[in-house]
Amino acid sequence: MRDHFIKVFQHLKWADARVLESLRAAHSVLKKDQDLYAHILGSEHVWLSRISGTTPKLVVWPTLTVDESERLAAENGSAYQKLVSDLTTETTQRAITYRNSAGDEYTSTLEDILTHVALHGAYHRGQIAASVRAAGDTPIPTDYIAFARGAPAATRKR
Numbered sequence: 001m002r003d004h005f006i007k008v009f010q011h012l013k014w015a016d017a018r019v020l021e022s023l024r025a026a027h028s029v030l031k032k033d034q035d036l037y038a039h040i041l042g043s044e045h046v047w048l049s050r051i052s053g054t055t056p057k058l059v060v061w062p063t064l065t066v067d068e069s070e071r072l073a074a075e076n077g078s079a080y081q082k083l084v085s086d087l088t089t090e091t092t093q094r095a096i097t098y099r100n101s102a103g104d105e106y107t108s109t110l111e112d113i114l115t116h117v118a119l120h121g122a123y124h125r126g127q128i129a130a131s132v133r134a135a136g137d138t139p140i141p142t143d144y145i146a147f148a149r150g151a152p153a154a155t156r157k158r
Contacts, residue, residue: 001092001111005084007148008118013077015142016040019125020070022132022140030135033128038064040121044076047117050098051083051110060101084114 019037042062049056064072092111099105108116122144129139 001089002084002087005087005114009080009084011144011147012080012118012121014147015121015125016073016077018140018142019128020066020073023066030131033131034066036124036128037069038062040124041069041072041076043120044117045072047113048076048079051096051113
């Protein structure tokens with residue numbers, strides 16, 4: 001399981017960097033796309049804080065510049081790589097009790113939280129890609145399979 005999460009979070013770091021590259025290359029970056037990217041990163045940060053039992057420095061919908069987002073993406077990526085490199089079967093089942101952004105208390109396993117973080121980011125990266133495309137630019141693909149095989153995913157023929 002550890003090796004699986006290592007690869008998943010290598011993809012997360014790679015995909016977050018590619019979204020940043022896509023936003024920087026776009027002719028016009030929509031505020032909603034920058035806000036969604038900041039949300040991905042803010043959420044990653046908040047989940048790290050929940051896992052470690054510390055108070056987060058950011059909220060799940062932070063207001064960040066592109067440069068601040070780049071720094072946070074690097075911090076998150078490194079922290080998740082350290083976290084998953086130390087995983088064991090037992091630690092993935094560790095129960096983590098936390099409060100969500102509405103203040104409700106929940107308990108989830110570390111495995112479920114890590115899976116959520118990876119899927120949550122993929123969902124919002126897809127939204128950003130669709131928005132970049134709708135604005136007339138070409139988003140940089142962040143598909144897992146492109147990462148895993150080291151080659152871009154197929155694109156539509158026009």
